[in-house]
Amino acid sequence: MVSFDVESLFTNVPIDAAVQAALQKLENDPSLADRTTLTPAQITDLLTFVLRSTYFQYNGSIYEQKGGAAMGSPVSAVIANLYMESFEEQAITTSSYEPRIWKRYVDDTFTILDRENVDDFLQHLNNQQPSIRFTMETEKDNKLAFLDTAVLREPDGRLTTSVYRKPTHTDQYLAYDSHHPQSVKRGIVKCLYEHAKRLVTKPPLISEEKKHLSSVLVSNGYPFSFLQKLTKTGKPNNSAEPANEFKATAVLPYVKGLSEQLRRCLQQQGVRAVFKSETTLRSQLVRPKDAVDPANTDGVVCKTELRSTIETSDSPVPRPPPFQSM
Numbered sequence: 001m002v003s004f005d006v007e008s009l010f011t012n013v014p015i016d017a018a019v020q021a022a023l024q025k026l027e028n029d030p031s032l033a034d035r036t037t038l039t040p041a042q043i044t045d046l047l048t049f050v051l052r053s054t055y056f057q058y059n060g061s062i063y064e065q066k067g068g069a070a071m072g073s074p075v076s077a078v079i080a081n082l083y084m085e086s087f088e089e090q091a092i093t094t095s096s097y098e099p100r101i102w103k104r105y106v107d108d109t110f111t112i113l114d115r116e117n118v119d120d121f122l123q124h125l126n127n128q129q130p131s132i133r134f135t136m137e138t139e140k141d142n143k144l145a146f147l148d149t150a151v152l153r154e155p156d157g158r159l160t161t162s163v164y165r166k167p168t169h170t171d172q173y174l175a176y177d178s179h180h181p182q183s184v185k186r187g188i189v190k191c192l193y194e195h196a197k198r199l200v201t202k203p204p205l206i207s208e209e210k211k212h213l214s215s216v217l218v219s220n221g222y223p224f225s226f227l228q229k230l231t232k233t234g235k236p237n238n239s240a241e242p243a244n245e246f247k248a249t250a251v252l253p254y255v256k257g258l259s260e261q262l263r264r265c266l267q268q269q270g271v272r273a274v275f276k277s278e279t280t281l282r283s284q285l286v287r288p289k290d291a292v293d294p295a296n297t298d299g300v301v302c303k304t305e306l307r308s309t310i311e312t313s314d315s316p317v318p319r320p321p322p323f324q325s326m
Helices: 015-027 040-052 074-094 115-126 182-199 203-219 224-231 258-268 281-285
Strands: 002-006 055-058 061-064 101-105 108-112 134-138 143-146 149-153 159-163 248-253 271-276
Touching (some): 002 115, 002 143, 015 040, 040 074, 074 115, 108 143, 159 203, 182 203, 203 224
Antiparallel strands (some): 143 149, 149 159
16 A cells, blocks of 8 residues: 655646646536536636736735645645646556556545555656656555545455544644534534544444544543533434524624524524634734735726827827826
């Protein structure tokens, strides 16, 4: 078992090749005309414009990212995945050795191949495109980590899976006494237990994982009764009342004690209340961009240019110079 990983995929995607891969997908999509009136060429022209508009300002200077897709752009993940589809098809079909299993999630792959072919296949992958470089990790003690899953090769050759945690994992989750709605805390518990249920394939390990989660959550302040209520299994209640249909949604900051009362009042009026935290670590610590000058915000004319001339009976009036505001 080998895991191949692309180094810094987004910022190393070749834009021209990625756009060409997107164009081929669009041209081979028979239902495209049902979803848009744009042609594949027009869509890829717009895509190229977005991918090439990688200007940003930092510390008072304006920079341009010359290669790859921009980190944080919604289209980067899509275009990177489309390119990797094209990349892997070419790499596997041109290889003298085809892996027994090749499963990829964006830039991570789970692969099974003969031990003597591992190094040659890695070199073959790295020879496909200069900017796309792979690293690899091979199984140790019949075990390999792939994303958040630990894959174990049993003595009979079968593969089983369990939850993988990095050595740096601290088992710290949102504390129960944190200033967050109860729905967030319920979601954390349900997510962790559902995660274990989906990833762990051996029944004895499922119970061990659930015991571990219970111990960890209790250490994070979650009452044991709270966990029992959320994790107990029973027959589905088919007689439950249908969910309320709300006519509107209100997104409000969360204030403990007040927000719960406000939610009940809004529900009586047919309004669904959704709460969000105003103060987060991201909002306090992350400042990736310079503050925008108020003069450069919406509503400011950046450039106008008069292209026509005004003629009089005597002589043409010179065209005034263009107005620019940066």
